Each structure stands twice: as C-alpha cells, then as structure tokens.
Amino acid sequence: MDNRLFYSSTQRNRDCIGDVLSRIIKKGSVLEIGSGSGEHGVVFQKRFPGIIWQTSDPELVHRKSISSWIEYEDLTKNMPQPLEIDVEKIPWKIPLRLAHSLQGIVSINMIHVAQWSCTVALFRESGKLLNKGQFLILYGPFKICNKHTSESNYFFDNSLKMQNGLWGIKNLEEVCDESKKNGFSQEDIIKMPANNFSIIYRKIFDK
Template sequence: MDNRLFFPATQRNRDCIGDVLSKIIKKGSVLEIGSGSGEHGVFFQKRFPAIIWQTSDPDLVHRKSISSWIKYEDLTEKMPQPLEIDVEKIPWKIPLELANSLHGIVSINMIHVAEWSCTVALFRESGKLLNKGQFLILYGPFKICNKHTSESDYFFDNSLKMQNDLWGIKNLEEVCDESKKNGFFQEDIINMPANNFSVIYRKVS
C-alpha cells in the first residue's frame, strides 16, 4: 500500500538544507527528529550515501508515509525504518547500534509547531546522546531579539497560535540559552530562503 504523504515545503527547501548538511556530515548516523512525511529523509539518504539517515516521528500516519517513501526510493536495504520518538517522552528509545554510531541530530520545521517544552526536551536528550564535537541542527523560522524577521513570519506566527496558543515561532536567543544549559554552543546561523534559518549547535562538553 502506498502511504506516501507529500509536503510541498520539502521540495522547496531540501536542496538548500542539503547544502548546509554537506559541510557538516562526515560519517556515522544522523537522527532526524520529527521527520514528517519522510521526504527529507529519503532525499538526504540518497544525497549522502556514506551515512545512515535515521528518521523518527510520533505520528503513525507519518511513520507509514516514511516507510512507503523508503520502499518507493528503493532504500529498504540501506535505510532503517522510522523510530517512534515523541520528543517529550524521555529517554528516547533508540537502538544501541544507532547510539554508538550517532554523529548528529537534525530537526526541520518542528519546534515552531510544538510547545516550548518540546524544545527543552530536544536539547536535553540531544545533550545526553551526542558527544563533544557532534552537532544538532535546527531549521525553520526564528524571531531575532524577539522580533519577527519578516511580515510573513508575523502572520504565520499568528496562524500557528490560532491552532494552538502554545505553538509559535521561537526566539533565537532563548533557544540558544537552552542549548547552553545542555552543553552546546551556537556555532553558526545561516540565512535560508523564505525567511528561514539553519542554526548549527555543537556539543562542547
């Protein structure tokens, strides 16, 4: 059965995100938190064949879509099936093999469609799983100095809060503060198309 989902944003941003990843990914496994449809996962697995891209999502419909994409792209022998990870249910249940080969963690367009507690949990668990020098990358919109970087982000933020008043675009400085609590420093922030950013955090302890 074909359970593939199609998220239009993936087609627009996967190449530019891949360009950022290409400068950082070197070996081992990458864990993606909140993989959604799975379109990013299979694209990055094909672009970076030397690594193992491990997807995850708490939603069964999304995990079925990811599995369908893995099969559709003929990656069944290379790419593991998605893990059921709810970022707030800690500790995350991940295979020992993944824990031993983990090189970095990526989360794309997740924290603004989640409560702040999810951001806290993301850094807390990532800080436990990653070793010194390894990376955590966040992609999506951010406020800078508590101000939106565009008018479209202002309206987008309001639309998110109408769906759930605990959702919304996060303030970059607050996210950075949370990273420091868990042994990370903000290595780089990269301007991306459509008023998004790729923020690279590196484990220092």
C-alpha cells in the first residue's frame, strides 16, 4: 500500500537544506528527529550515499509514509526503517549500531510545532548521544531578539498558537541558551529562503 505523504514545503527547501548539510556531513549515520512524511530523509539518503540517514517520528501515519517513501525510492537496502521516537520520552531508544556510528542529529521544522519542553528534551538527549565536534542542526523559522524576522512569520506564529497555545516560533537566543546547558556551541546561523534559518550547533566536549 502506498502510504506516502506529500508536503509542499519539502519540495521548496530540500535542496537548500542539502547544501547546508553538504558542508559538514562526512561519514557514519545521521539521526533525523521528527521526520514527518520522510520526503527529506529519502532525498538526503540519495544525495549522500556514503552515510546512513536514520529517520524517526512519534506518529504512526508518518512512519508508514517514511517506509513507503523508502520503498518507492528503492532504498530498502541502503536506508533503515524509521524509529519510533517521541522527543520527550527519554532516553531515546536507538539501536547500538546507530549510537556507535552517529555523527550528527538533524531536526527540520519541528520545534515550532511543539511545546518548549520538546526543545529542552532535544538538546538534552542530543547532548548525551553526541561526542565532541559532532553536530546538531535545526531548520525552521526563529525570532531574533524576540522579534519576528518577517510579517509572514508573525502571521504564521499566530496561526500556530491558534492550533495549540504551546506551539509557536521560538526565540533564537533562548534556544541558544538551552544548547549551552547541554554542551553545545552555536557555530553558524545561515539565512535560508522563505524567512527560515539553519542553525548549526557543535558539541564542545565529549559525552
């Protein structure tokens, strides 16, 4: 059965996110938290065949979509099936092979459709899994100095809060403070299309 989901945002941002990843991906495995439809995962697995892209999502409908995308793109021999990871249910249950080969963690368009405690959990568990020099990348919209970077982000933020009062675009400085608590430094802030950013964090000491 074809359970693939399609998100228009993936079509727009997958190439530019891939360009950011190409700067830092070397070898080993990458864990994606909140993989959604899985469209990003299969694109990045094909673009970076020398790594293993491990998707994850707490929602069954998303994991079914990811599995369908893996099969559709003929990646079943190269790409593992998605993990069931709820970012707040810690410790995350990941295979030993992934823990040993992990070089970085990526989360795309996740923290603004989640409560703040999810951001806290993301950095806490990433800090436990990653070693010195390894990366955590966040992609999405952010407020800077508690101000929106565009009018469209202001309206988007309001629409998120109407869906769930705990959701909303996060303030970059607060996210950075949380990263420091868990042994990360903010390496780069990259402006992306459609008023989004890629934020690269590096672990500054071993777990």
